[in-house]
Amino acid sequence: MVLAMQGVSKAYQTAEGPLQVLQDIDLKLEAGRSLALTGESGSGKSTLLHLAAGLDGVDAGRIEIDGQDVTQLHDAERAALRRNVVGLVFQQFNLIPSLDVAANLAFHARLAGRHDPAWQTELTQRLGLADLGKRYPEQLSGGQQQRVAIGRTLAARPKLVLADEPTGNLDEATGDAVLDLMLSLVVETGAALLMVTHSQRLAERLDGRIHLRSGRIA
């Protein structure tokens, strides 16, 4: 089991008092499988993704990633987990603006100590980024930036890929192409994929799907 959540709850403090974002979430994801996470805006999708990545702590419940109980880990151990096990694809790409495309692609893999130049070259070609290695993020289109963000995550061969609306900024055709690529690469690398999406159409293409409503699995 790459990802397992049991009874996970999370609330945020707001000016109007505590806001319950997630309540009693149970979820399991195996290697080589993909799962879509859908729901209305404000239903807690992104929060669930962030908890799954060990980016934030839970109020209650337990999260296991690759057999490690994330809720019991210290800050540094969680950072190591993100470095070595998890790969994140953000909706806003979040590339490192000071590094060129090639360095961005290699960055996570090098941090994790798993940089494989041959694999990176293959990824670059399959993502259509071969000619863009020396460009900087600000010189790329939205679609190109998203492909770099996906490439950066997959180059590190993470066991768990967490993607937050990876095709949200792309047109339908480009979105489909990017998703095809992600799914095939996830299968090839034996990773598990948890993907937040608003699109029913895209969600149907994944192995499974859970729907969130007001912080609960519907």
Added chain:
Amino acid sequence: MLTVALSALLSHWRRRPMQLAMLLLGLSLATALWSGVQAINAEARASYDRAAAMLGQDRLRQIVSDDGELIPQADFVALRRAGWLVSPVLEGQLRLGSVRLHVIGLDPVSLPAEAQQVNVSAGDDLLGFITPPGRMYVASATARQLAGQPTPPLEIGQGLPPGTGLVDIGIAQSLLDKKGLISRLIVDAHQPAGLAPIETIVPGLSVRAPDPQGDLVRLTDSFHLNLTAFGFLAFAVGLFIVYSAIGLAFEQRRATFRTLRSLGLSARALIGLLLAELLLLALIAGLCGVVLGYFVASFLLPDVAATLQGLYGATVPGALTLRPQWWATGLAIAVLGTLVSAAQSLWQVWTLPLLAPAQPRAWARASEAARRVQAVFALCLFAMALALAIWGNGLIAGFAVLAGLLLGAALLLPVIMTALLAFMQQLARGPLTQWFWADTRQQLPGLSLALMALLLALSANVGVGTMVASFRLTFTGWLDQRLAAELYVTARNEGEATALRTWLAPRVDATLPIWSVEGTVAGGPAQVFGVADDRTYRDNWPLLQSVPGVWDKVAGGDAVLVNEQMARREKLQLGEPLILPGGWKTTIVGVYSDYGNPIGQVIVGIDALTSHYPDVSRLRYGLRLDPARTTALIDALQAQFHLPSQNVVDQASIKAKSLEIFEKTFAVTGALNVLTLGVAAVAMFASLMTLSGMRLSQIAPVWAMGLTRRHLVVLEVARTMVLATVTLLAAIPVGIGLAWVLLAIVNVEAFGWRLPMHLFPSDWLRLAVFALAAALLSALIPLRRLASLSPSDLLSVFANER
């Protein structure tokens, strides 16, 4: 519409109070340092004006002799008989113990009303004033100094400059031993018609126009220019903060500007609102700055007053007077500084295309082309500085060299840093180090203004520090040479002086006369000193240039030494003739260093001095003796002659006094240096605070990919240290260049002497520790903010929803 728009614009500051605080702080500090220096200058100038107005010199014409000599009293009588309404004045220096008194003798009967300094002729007082022993009017501070000295009875004269004694001309002639002589004649503004021209009545005299400035203004001009230059540097460093804060505020409100424009606000109205906002901020900060400037000036003024007294004999009160024009200029400079700092941002708003896509941080992204332009501009400034250093003349040219050097270096700094960081990025092997250098390079545009400010402050510190330390080393060595005598004695009158010489002869190894006359030499005021033919001078006197057998030639009587400032000012060479007061023709055989003396000085053989100027005052002596016997001799001297303690001064006391004046001279420079460094630290702090708010989107992905917040803090500390260290390393050569310009150009132009440059690496090390500590301190709050970021803060970068 306008009110709504203004409230939308001002809401930015409500949401970002720290940014507002930085802007106000930067502008207040800049205004404070500038207006503080201006307050000091204004106080000093008011004091010079009082001196210049002495006896109406600033308003009334004067009659002086063409050859600079004293005028026989008979000439005054001749002019009065011819109907000219003139009044005689005799001026001279009188040494009373350690006090050098400027004695002014006047004739209360013929003195024009405009020249009345104190009312000496009211009622029965006139008789007491003109009849021996007469009365001497002095400032209250001078009266205290003169206690116990052989002067006429003292009266306090309001408005008299300290160090000046006003007496009847007859009393002055007897005090100064100038019987029947006068210095000049004051010409009444209202003369009878049909008078014969002065030249036909008394040949050799001419009329001089009123002098609204006076000698002090000319003498101290360079000092005040130095002070102004430092104030301006501090102001410029402060403006870096303002420029940075305004630029950021404008950039952050770019979307608001666009919205307001698209909602129907004209570009003119938007600019008007922004100008109103800036004006309001400038006035608030200006007021704070002027108040702060008052405290800065009050803190610095006593040292400035001591410096002016020590260097030029100019007396400036140690307390500050509040002047309305100073408040006005302080506020004006704050407004002007704000507008200059905001000009570029306002222009960008004016030309902002309504539909252009938002470009966040466009202000911070310096393009290759912009950097190239900056580098070319910097090189042009260096070339200008070099050309002025070689071919320029005058103090203004000296300061232009300084400005070119500093501004060029500041502009070049980001260019050099970008190249250096790119090189380091290429060398880096690990992903983190690679990111570190790349990210540092990306931060550079946002920090470059603060780093430029830091470079200016550090360079000024290294440069001025090197100059002062070089000066101190040279000056101390020079004092050891010049003050060779173990004891200095001043008799109270000529009779006592004769008795003193006789009494001293068997008790000391040598009695060296320190006798001098004052007059005009090579077109300027100068002192002519006589020296005995003694080993003391041959062994010790600090000669810069000389002909072989120089001392034999001086002792021979027709050869003289001149001080460096006179030689430089008049471009005098060895072997050239020199005419001394009274038409005495001599030849220059040597040039000596004479630090701290604003006027020319000539050294002649003592016998030649007494034969050409038989009336020379013979009161002062330097005594050579075994240093171990100094105390015993002082006791014996006082027992025998009952001399006041200030009339017998040992070498150590004079050295201590000279060094004290020296240290005070540079105390102001030191204080301004520290304040400028402080402003630069604030600039750094402001920039780091600003950037820390924008860093989130850059560091959050790295954190998400597996770096802890602690890691990030360590990297941020390292980044600050790297940038500060590179700036510091760049500041050292720039500072050395600055010191060279100060020593070889500005000092020579301002004071007439050139000093050798000495380097003090230990001082740089101390500065490095301070600078890095200041940089670390300025990074503390932003770092603390980063360390205490909650995951939700970092996560806000990734999610638009929860």
